[in-house]
Amino acid sequence: MDPTQLVVAAEPSRPRGIGPEHAKFYKSPDIFTCISNPSVTVSVSQINDDYCDCPDGSDEPGTSACSYLSDLSPSYVSDLSSDNASRSIALPGFYCKNKGHQPAYVPFLSVNDGVCDYDLCCDGSDEWAQVGGLKCENKCNEVGKAWRKQDEQRKKSMGLAGQKRKELVAEAGRLRKQVEDRIQSLETEIQGSVLKVKSLETALADAEKQERGKVVRSTGTGSKVGTLVQMAKDRIEELRETLVEVRTQRDEASARLAELEHLLTTFKAEYNPNFNDEGVKRAVRDWEEYAARDKPAIGDAAHDRDLDEISKPDSETGVIKWSDWEEKEESDVDVLYKIEEYLPTPVRGWVDQKLRDLRVLLIENGILAASADPGSESKHLTDARDALKAAQEGENNLRDELTGHQDDLNKDYGVNDVFRALKGRCISKDAGEYNYELCWLDRTTQKSKKGGSHTGMGNFVRIDSITVDDDLPPHGKGLGSGVRVALRYENGQHCWNGPDRSTLVVLACAEQDEVWKITEEEKCVYRMEVGTPAVCDVSGNSKGKAGEAKDEL
Secondary structure, eight states: OOHHHHHHHHOTTSOTTOOGGGGGGGOOSSEEEOSSOTTOEEEGGGTTSSSOOSTTOTTOTTSSTTTTOOTTSOOOGGGTTOTTOOOSOOSOSEEEOOTTSOOEEEOGGGTTSSOOOTTTOTTOGGGTTOGGGOOOOOOHHHHHHHHHHHHHHHHHHHHHHHHHHHHHHHHHHHHHHHHHHHHHHHHHHHHHHHHHHHHHHHHHHHHHHHHHTOOOOOOOOOOHHHHHHHHHHHHHHHHHHHHHHHHHHHHHHHHHHHHHHHHHHHHHHHSOTTSOOHHHHHHHHHHHHHHHSOOOOOOOHHHHHHHHHHHSOHHHHOSSOGGGTOOOOOOHHHHHHHHHHTSOHHHHHHHHHHHHHHHHHHHHTTSSOOOOOGGGOOHHHHHHHHHHHHHHHHHHHHHHHHHHHHHHHHSOOOGGGGGGTTTTOEEEEEETTEEEEEETTTEEEEEETTOSOOEEEEEEEEEEEEEEEOOOOTTOOSOOEEEEEEEEEESOSBOTTSOBOEEEEEEEEOSSOEEEEEEEEETTEEEEEEEEGGGBOTTSEEEETTEEEEOOO
8 A cells, every 4th residue: 555545544634635745734723824934824714714814825725715826926914024925835736635546736726626637636536515516436446447557567668668778788888899999900000001101101212212313215206207207197097087987977878868769769659649739749749850860979889999998097008107207216325225235244234333323413412303204204113102102091091990980989979878879770750741750869850741852950969968847648658857868959951031950859768769749849949759768777767967867657
């Protein structure tokens, strides 16, 4: 049995409408002292006499006589001596014992208002005056049985929600461990990459030094005759390709013309001259005039053979031997290389090395300019430069990835990193013309069922907490009262003639991830009420960064 009910049974002399926690104020058999105004006293006979004698209404716990009281209520004669008298109702409401269920308080306005408030006062005691002949039956056994069944289901759901939160925490821990392991791996890879870059920088410096010491053969374009020969060769090849293309187009046009002439010839032969259609007759006359005219022949066999011969590349015909005209003239450097060939091998190597060292010395001291022709760079130097560039890019990519993972570890994912396990998952709710989608720690979206683009309602900014004071529905899908974890989504799509869209997602403990309610509190400022096991603990509490609050699931 509920301890509160035992207290009620032990103190039957309490005035109507008084709960056990306020019974101590009503023990005197003669004088009653107003609860919030001890300077004001009234006779016990004035309690529940349907007249408000105390400024705080504590003398009328069982009637609605003082239900209108507030701090703005006018002063009474009895409290003119007290300028600071409290005129707010001191009691929480009319106390219903509700034997067989849970005791509860009913607002004073509901006392004897002609309505049976079974949701709060299942024993019907709030209508004790039976106004208008109304008699509210005691339904506490029936209501209590249904409530206990729902309470059992809520407790079972709470237990499952707590277990799912444990699973989410375990998954979040595993994901965090993956990030930490990857960070360690990246740090090792970066150390190796730094050594590789240093080695390749040394190799590139050596290759550049060797390149500066080389005596390079001339890469000039040759004489003016050689340049002219190349231009003529290119021009002739261009004309040959154009001729081939024009001939192809001519053949296609000739075939199409022959086909059309055949169609018109057949039409003239088969049409009915007695058919009185001026358009047809005119077309036949025009064709006869066209066919009677002399037309030049379009090519013949000899002409085509000539075109075939002209269209062949010079490499096949042998008319012009371009190789005879493309030989390069020897430069001074080429002559130097030929002279070097006549030297003995030991002497040739010694001379070559000395020339290289001298060239490097002159370049480093600014006496001789380095080669400015990028085309003269050796493959060895190009490969060394490319290898260094690739290694540097690889190191930069590793560092970027490392920074991203380190930032991820420092992000707030809630208590026990639980939201790390939910990040990227999405849930949605169908609401009228729209479908609303919540993606954990990512974005909120409004999708029209009529098609068109989606509307961004906000991007995730941070985890927060707010205090709520809502009635919890019987099915338990609501926020209840207390501190709740909240997710803030801001900087969404701009609202016409308004702010950027934003969404406050308020969370409460639930067995499944589910969007319960969506409201637009202000223009383009939305609020989602969402259930999730992520904010439950083993005992069914919802925790936020600001502390804990019991979630009345």
